[in-house]
Amino acid sequence: MNFDLSDEQKMLQDMVREFAEQEIKPYAREVDETSKMRIETFEKLGELGLLGIPFSEEYGGAGGDTISYCIAVEEIGKACGGTGLSYAANTSLGASPIYYFGTEEQKQKWLVPMAKGETLGAFGLTEPNAGSDAGGTRTRAVLDGDEWVINGQKCWITNAGFSRQIIVTAYTKKRENGRNIVSAFIVPTATPGVKISCNYDKMGVRGSNTCEIILENVRVPKENLLGDEKKGFSQFLYTLDGGRISIAALSVGIAEAAFEKALQYAKERVQFGQSISKFQAIQFKLADMAMELELARNMVYKAAWLKDERKPFGKEAAFAKLYASEAGFRICNEAIQIHGGNGYMKEYDVERHLRDMKLMEIGEGTSEIQRLVIARQLGC
CATH class of the missing domain: 2.40.110.10 (Butyryl-CoA Dehydrogenase, subunit A, domain 2)
Structure with missing residues (x-):
């Protein structure tokens, strides 16, 4: 399946990436050290219309699709895992249930302010x-x-x-x-x-x-x-299926940040008279990281596409969440290994990416639960 992005999706990606580079990434280390969320970031996200990407315009949203939303989650998560998690939770957990199951009055009263960034959802x-x-x-x-x-x-x-x-x-x-x-x-x-x-x-x-x-x-x-x-149980199962797609997208974003840092470091770090990127041991690590990153992203987009097409997507959401989180953890771990002793130091950020990534294997259903979900979908 070909997931070439549309012109609109590419424009969104460029906009979110620029915003994340300027407004999120510079504060990533600070919010990690202080454990304090920057609400100013979310107010600006609301002003840009990024908190309501998958919701209809009549409810303050942008009328976008799930793939567009995943693109935003990935770019924000790449800049800061914690900010990406709160962004994803606001949309997929706090707002989506009201959008899908709420009355018209509930949508106007509770969903519209979330889509506009006047409050966050939980x-x-x-x-x-x-x-x-x-x-x-x-x-x-x-x-x-x-x-x-x-x-x-x-x-x-x-x-x-x-x-x-x-x-x-x-x-x-x-x-x-x-x-x-x-x-x-x-x-x-x-x-x-x-x-x-x-x-x-x-x-x-x-x-x-x-x-x-x-x-x-x-x-x-x-x-x-x-x-x-x-039907509250079935409603939150549907909510969790959508949330798993967003956690998978967040995993891709965090992993991409770690991979890019590892690739750059490998090209710059000189040992035995040459950059370590020339050594086959490092090349194999980078090749595996790039492959797993691409596979994870494709699984995210497939699950998102199925959701947009109103086709069953529960199994694919579990696929994406399970694979992206576990592959992402491997990528972050290898990024530290490539950095060597420097990877253990906070100033290089890759240790933060690993710490952030660990939750992706736990939240929205543990890896073990994802395997149970997949097995049941297989009729086991």
């Missing part, structure tokens, strides 16, 4: 005892008159500290087989009983805001139910 799914087993959520929502009363806890939620609302999953009833009926709710962060703390000391993607959320007798209007009460 998706509260993971819990201390419900990670890979997302259906085992313990957060509970009970209908009391015209309000839902929600109690529970969420962890590792991206962007929650900068969001005016969080999409929260909670179980409402039990099915006949004993499994939870999981629903999704739009919870304004200013609602009494919502407590957000953002004190995680993370290994990587430190420029991305990550929070714990406590919900104590949180009351939201009945109309804040998102989509079908009984």
